Amino acid sequence: MFRPLAAATTAALIMLGLTALPASASPEAALPEAAAPRPAKPAPNAPQVAAAAQTLTWTADDRIDAYASAPTTATPGETTIVFENSEATGNTTFMTHTLTFDTSTPGYNHDVPVNITANPLDANGGRWEQTVNLTPGKYLFHCTVPGHSTMKGELIVSAGGDDTTPPTVTARITGEQNADGAYLGSATATLEATDAGSGVGTVEYQLDGGAWTAYTAPVTVNTVGDHMLHYRATDNAGNTSPEGMESFTVVEDGGGEDTTPPEVGAEITGERDAEGRFLGTATITVTATDVGSGVELVEYEIDDTGFKPYTAPVQVTAVGDHAVQYRATDAAGNASETGSTPFSIVEGGGGEDTTPPEVTAEVTGEQDGDGNYVDAAVVTVSATDAGSGVDSVEYKLDSGEWTAYSAPVTVNAPGDHVLAYRATDVAGNTSPEGSESFSVVEQDTTAPTASATVVGEQDPDGNFLGSAVVTVTAEDEGSGVDTIEYSLDGGEWTVYTAAVQVREPGEHTFAYRASDLAGNVSEEGSESFTVVADPDQDVTPPSVSAMVTGNQDSGWNYLDNATVTLTALDLDSGVALVEYKLDDGDWAEYTAPLQVGAGEHTVWYRATDNAGNTSVEQSGSFRVIEVSTDQCPDSDTRDTVWIGSENTYVPNKDTGDGCTISDLIAQDDDYPTHTAFVRHVRQVTNGLVTEGLLTSTQRDIIVRAATRSDVGISSAAV
Known part of the structure; x- marks a missing residue:
């Protein structure tokens, strides 16, 4: 059974398979052996050396989803890599991060062995340097600590030349959020663009379908x-990036739920007589708006016939007195009051509608110099009727039958064509037939062009060390590329979807071809290369450790639940997979800390690196017992967490032992200084985030409220 590192009333940190630390041990000693700084890195007092041509700096903080800062572009040559993960860069929880350059993912450079582990409590205070030689291309960097997989990015190293690569552009939405992720009062969108070639010219955005700005x-x-x-x-x-998109929601400041119903109204239009009665036809248009959660449903009812969903203007032609009722409901479930508008219809204009509809057609598509449509022509028919309204639209292609028109007609058969069209209104009037004549020329007969490149680390003889990565590209100016295929060493043709990595030592021939949408197939191309064994190939498995945290009693039992956190490091090819098995369960991928309930438990764990090396399976056992005693009989049970006189609007949850979040914050206790109170609040809320009782956003809201409060200020003054 694991032995505890702390008293029963505090969270205990247990390293599975490791010896417990004495109470006098320094925080630095608590780092896992695999996470310790590598001695090869220079010590703070090492002799000064000549500076590299450029310096690139990465920083990390308390986040596990992104680096605090990271470069995106560089130039080739000698470079000083700086990685700092310290209190100065915002790491207040003493969390370990790594800066690791990927050495296996196809499409990236693999010639820089950067794998720096940093912690604010290590020998260098979390700041490390390494000198490398960057080559043109792209490097993928990431953090290998489990659970930090989204901490990654690309470094583009450019040596100049004709720029054909569009910029990279990203968006970041920031602002105070509620528990549902909606932004309180406002949200701020920040765009960042980089271009390793000619440089960024312009950055544009479009909000809610408006104009590009x-x-x-x-x-x-x-x-x-x-x-x-x-x-x-x-x-x-002149290269433009693909469009990116971010969606988000803004709610009223304070984060309260939408309790305001939509606003809804109706407009009735049509030709009228002197008394305001509609002649022959009345058209009803219902509109609704909601500035909170948005309109979810609009309904209408004519003459007590039952409410129906409103989707388009409604025409009423029955002579007599009428009334339309209408209402709307928003996404939060708030329903408007029902509105009602009366109207009357009389026989129209002293006679029936005798005017046929007006109908037009438009032909679109790519055209050659003679006006012929290349590959296909699209015919769009439109009809309007100011009287009884359009009832039907029809078309006839060449010598075919009249057909109901419901959507634009695509004609892709080569030759001369005539498309006739007509429309009929509700009163039965049919327009004269119109027609459009056009020609479609022969379809694409030119095959695509395809090419392939082979990349990877090579020895002086040009052989690829360990593996070679083959990338195939194809272009077609006619109908467009349909499929790309490849055949390795005379094998079957296979559809190409991503870069192909060839690891098998020996001589290889990679054949490739491409087909376009018109069925034209390119000539076969091929690339020949040799793969040899890499003398520096990674054969060392990752190191993996486990930690159990939770409240304990005097018998070292965990109370109500325990949290198991796994950590793995690999200084060569990097960690690819961490797995665990709880009790008699199956092996599963580890992605986040495990919450374990009452009972006797054994957790098994292992890790595999990107070179396929798997660590020896390790295990540890512990016990969790249920606790029924209410630890806080005089609990603060308000619905939300209050700091002084400020309502944070964060739900005041029960933490599992009868104590609420407000009880643990204990703002009524005596604190020697205001700083001591804020530090206490930060420690408590960090633990609640780890236990899943608070989100990181909720934690930040509570800490900011504690900072603004006057708790501990009067004590300090005395």
Whole structure:
């Protein structure tokens, strides 16, 4: 059974398979052996050496989803890599991070062995340097600590040349959020674009379907409701990035639920007589708006016939007195009051509608110099009727039958064509037939062009060490590329979907071809290369450790639940997979700390690196017992957490032993200073985030409220 590291009333940290530390041990000694700084790195007092041509700096903080800062571009040559993960960069929880350059993912450079582990409590205070030689291309960097998989990015090293690569552009939405992730009062969108070639020329954004606008500074959105931000960037060579998109919601400041129903109204239009009665036809249009959660449903009812969903204007032609009722419901379930508008219809205009509809057609598509449509032509028919309204639209292609028109007609058969069209209104009037003549020329007969490149680390003889990565590209200016295929060493043709990594030592021939949408197939191309064994190939498995945390009694039993956290490190190829098995269960991938309930438990764990090396299976046992005693009989049971006179609007949850979050914050206790109170609040809320009782956003809200409070100030003054 594991032995505890702390008293029963505090969270205990247990290293599975490791010896417990004495109470006098320094925090630095608590780091797992595999996470200790590598001695090869220079000590703080090492002799000064000549500076490299450029210095690139990465920083990390308390986040586990992204580096605090990271470069995106560089130039080739000698470079000083700096990785700092310290209190100065915002790491206040003493969390370990790594800066690791990927050495296996196809499409990236694999010639820089950067794998730096840093912690604010290590020998260098979390700041390490390494000198490397960067080569043109792309490097993928990431953090290998389990649970930190989204801490990654790309470093583009450019040696110049014609720029054909569009910029990389990203968006970041920030602001105070509620428990549902909605932004309180406003959200700020920040766009960042980089281009390793000619440089970024312009950055643009489009908010909620509006016009594209030049981005010059972060955009603040304070309109309540759902929003969608599109963004793109163009470099100085004219290359434009694919559009990116971020969606988010802004609610009223304070984070309360939407309790305001939509606003709804109706407009009735049509030709009228002198007394305001509609002649022959009345058209009803219902509109609804909601600045909170948004309109979910609009309904209408005519003359007590039952409510129906409203989707488009409604025409009423029955002579007599009528009334339309209408209502709307928003996404939060708030329903408007029912509105009602009366109207009357009389026989129209002293006679029936005798005017046929007006109907037109438009032909679109790519055309050659003679006006012929290349591969296909699209015919769109439109009809209007100011009287009784359009009833039907029909078309006839060449010598075919009349057919009901419901959507644009695509004609892709080569030759001359005539498309006739007509429309009929509700009163039975049919328009004269119209027609459009056009020609479609022969379809694409030109095959695509395909090419392949082979990359990887090579020896002086040009052989690829360990593996070679083959990338195939194809272009077609006609109908477009349909499929790319490849055959390795005379094997079957296989559809190409991503870069192919060849690891088998020996001589290889990689054949490839491409087909376009018109069925034209390119000539077969091929690349020949040799793969040899890499003398520096990673044969060392990762190191893996486990930690159990939770409240314990005097018998070292965990009370109510325990949290198992696994950590793995690999200084060569990097960690690919961490697995665990709890009790008699199956092996499963580890992605987040495990919450374990009452009972006798054994957890098994192992890790595998990107080179396929798997660590020896390890295990540890512990016991969790249920606790029924209410630890806080005089509990603060308010619905939300209050700090002084400030309501944080964070739900005041029961933490599992009868104590609420407010009880643990204990703002009524005596604190020697205000700083001591804020530090206590930070420690408590960090633990609640680890236990899943608070989100990181909720923790930050509570800590900020504690900072603004006056708890501990009067004591310090005395």
